[in-house]
Amino acid sequence: MATLADVTAQMMFYVDETDPTFLNSAMAQYCVRTGYAEFVRTCQQVDPQLFQTSVDIPVNNVQKYDLANAANNPCLMGPVLNPPTAKRFLRLIQLAYVWQTAPLRLVKWEPVQDESQLIALTNTTWMNVAWIPGYYLLVGTELFFPCTIANATFRMFYQYDPWPVTPTSASWLDDLGQFSDLIALLAAKVYMSRDGTINKALTQNIMDRKSQLFEFLATGRDASGPNRVSILP
Helix, strand or coil: CEEHHHHHHHHHHHHCCCCCCCCCHHHHHHHHHHHHHHHHHHHHHHCCCCCEEEEEEEECCEEEEECCCCCCCCECCCCCCECCCCCCEEEEEEEEEEEEECCEEEEEEEECCCHHHHHHCCCCCHHHCCCCCCEEEEECCEEEEEEEECCEEEEEEEEECCCCCCCCCCCEEECCHHHHHHHHHHHHHHHHHCCCCCCHHHHHHHHHHHHHHHHHHHHCCCCCCCCCCCCCC
16 A cells, blocks of 8 residues: 555655754655656556556547647646546557447557658548558647548557645555555655755665566566466467
8 A cells, every 4th residue: 555645754754854844745745746756657667557548539520639628528638637537648658549349449550750750641531541550640739640530539548647636645646555665765865855965875775676666567466476478469
């Protein structure tokens, strides 16, 4: 179990700071949030599917979709999410055209690197790409398609920001509770960096716990079972 209160208490232990003049609750939460963001990135280096979700995007007679436009549903970026319970977008993993819903059939689309590539692959009509893998480009907050998309649904798989929208002391962070001390260590590093100091013991603890986290994620979350394998069709 890893709650915000648990991690904050651990961080306060590591920094050994009890004077709220130097470390008030707002600053402590900032340190934990920053440390947690590094923890999430560390996990995703080993297992990109951690902190991953999917969402369906309806596209109607447009050639681009803005993920930060609050009038769109879903809106996953920007200051206002729609719906409010949406998980904030961090990184796009895959985009697929929903060809059929029952049973579900997805046609994976491929990303291009820049606008010139998208233009080179542009098709003149939606029917040219509806039944074969198409191409897309994410620029800033906008998804660009090679043509005007007529009444279609895309399923987007993406990594999300797991930080609670309105955090409280009881907010659940994730299910990797046996490594919550690593979040606290990373949060303590944020606090100590304010003074430009390097704590060798803290740095070594972080390295050790990251190594153990890598091993844990690489061999599977169930340590009693077999290692993870890739099953190809």
